[in-house]
Amino acid sequence: MKDVLDFSYESRPGRVVFRPGAATTATAGEAAGLGLRRLLVVCGRHGADTARAVADSLGPACVGLHDGARMHVPAEVADRAMEVARAAGADGLVAVGGGSSIGLGKAIALRTGLPLIAVPSTYSGSEMTPVWGLTEHGVKRTGRDPVVLPRSVVYDPALTLSLPVPLSVTSGINAIAHAVEALYAPDTSPLIALMAEEGVRAMTVALPALADAPDSLPDRGRALYGAWLCGSCLGATTMGLHHKLCHVLGGTFGLPHAETHTVVLPYALAYNAPAAPEAAATVARALDTTDAPNALRDLAESLGAPRSLAELGLKEADLAKAAGQTVGQAYANPREVTVEGALAVLRAAFEGGPPEFSGV
Numbered sequence: 001m002k003d004v005l006d007f008s009y010e011s012r013p014g015r016v017v018f019r020p021g022a023a024t025t026a027t028a029g030e031a032a033g034l035g036l037r038r039l040l041v042v043c044g045r046h047g048a049d050t051a052r053a054v055a056d057s058l059g060p061a062c063v064g065l066h067d068g069a070r071m072h073v074p075a076e077v078a079d080r081a082m083e084v085a086r087a088a089g090a091d092g093l094v095a096v097g098g099g100s101s102i103g104l105g106k107a108i109a110l111r112t113g114l115p116l117i118a119v120p121s122t123y124s125g126s127e128m129t130p131v132w133g134l135t136e137h138g139v140k141r142t143g144r145d146p147v148v149l150p151r152s153v154v155y156d157p158a159l160t161l162s163l164p165v166p167l168s169v170t171s172g173i174n175a176i177a178h179a180v181e182a183l184y185a186p187d188t189s190p191l192i193a194l195m196a197e198e199g200v201r202a203m204t205v206a207l208p209a210l211a212d213a214p215d216s217l218p219d220r221g222r223a224l225y226g227a228w229l230c231g232s233c234l235g236a237t238t239m240g241l242h243h244k245l246c247h248v249l250g251g252t253f254g255l256p257h258a259e260t261h262t263v264v265l266p267y268a269l270a271y272n273a274p275a276a277p278e279a280a281a282t283v284a285r286a287l288d289t290t291d292a293p294n295a296l297r298d299l300a301e302s303l304g305a306p307r308s309l310a311e312l313g314l315k316e317a318d319l320a321k322a323a324g325q326t327v328g329q330a331y332a333n334p335r336e337v338t339v340e341g342a343l344a345v346l347r348a349a350f351e352g353g354p355p356e357f358s359g360v
Contacts, residue, residue: 098121
C-alpha cells in the first residue's frame with residue numbers, strides 16, 4: 001500500500017543544556033551528574049582561551065588541558081591525545097570547540113571508553129552523532145560507535161559570537177548538509193524529516209541575519225539551535241554520497257572540512273534529487289523555493305562562501321582519483337553512484353557553475 005508508514009527510529013541517549021553562559025556555568029554540573037572527577041579538556045590551539053575558561057570553571061576536577069586537535073583527526077594526533085589522557089588518569093573528557101576538537105574527544109573515547117562531554121563553539125553538529133573519523137596514510141576512515149556519542153552537550157550561543165562570519169557561514173551550511181542527507185537516508189523517518197526541515201529553516205534564516213549583525217546573540221542562538229537539529233539528524237541516519245565525497249576530499253586532498261561541505265552540497269543534492277524527490281521537496285520547502293540545489297548555492301554565494309573546489313585548492317588532475325575513491329567505498333545512496341556520476345558531481349563542484357546534470 002502506497003501510504004503505509006514503514007520505518008524504524010532509534011533515539012540517542014544524552015542530555016542537552018542550551019543557554020547563554022552555559023559553557024562556564026553548567027559544564028561542571030554536567031560532569032558531576034555523570035560522576036566524573038578527573039576531566040581532561042581537549043581543544044585546538046585557536047580555541048584554547050575558551051577551553052581554558054571552561055577548564056577553570058571545572059575547578060579541581062580538571063586534570064589538564066590538551067590543545068592538540070587538528071582537522072580530520074590525524075591518527076598520530078589521536079595517539080598523542082590518548083597518551084595524555086592516560087597519563088593524567090582522566091575518568092572523562094570535555095571537548096571544547098568545533099568539529100576538530102569534538103572529533104579528537106571522540107577518538108580518545110573510542111579507544112578508552114571514557115565518557116565525553118561536548119561544548120561546541122561552531123555549528124558542525126558533530127556533538128550529536130556517534131560518528132567518529134580518523135585520517136591515516138592519506139585516507140579518512142569513519143565509523144559509528146555509541147561509546148563516542150557525548151553523554152552531555154552544553155550549548156552556549158555566546159561561544160559562537162567570536163566565530164568569524166565566513167566560518168559561521170560555512171559551518172552552518174555544513175550543518176545543513178547533515179539534515180539534507182538524512183532526508184534521503186535509507187533509515188530516515190517522519191521524525192527525522194521534521195527535525196531536518198526545521199533545522200534547515202532555522203539555519204538558513206539565521207545565517208544571513210548573523211552575517212548582517214555578527215554580535216546578535218538571538219541570531220547566534222538560532223543558528224546553534226539549527227545545528228543541534230541538523231546534527232541530530234545525521235546522528236540517527238546513514239551517510240551517503242555527500243559525506244563520502246567530503247571525506248575523500250578532506251582526508252586524501254586536505255581540503256578544509258566546512259568549506260568543502262559548503263561547496264559540494266548543492267551538487268550532491270542535484271545528483272540525488274531525481275531518486276529522492278520527497279527529500280528535495282522538503283529542503284525546497286524549508287528554503288521557500290522550488291529549486292533547492294540552486295537556492296543552496298545562491299545562499300552560499302550571497303554570504304561570500306567559496307563557490308568551487310578549485311577555490312579550495314583542488315587540482316583538476318585530482319578529480320579522477322577522488323571519483324575512484326568515492327565509488328570504491330560501500331555506502332547507501334538513493335541513486336547509484338558510478339565513476340561517471342561521481343566524476344560529474346566533482347567536476348561540477350570543481351567549476352562552481354549551476355548544480356545541474358544531464359545525461360549522467
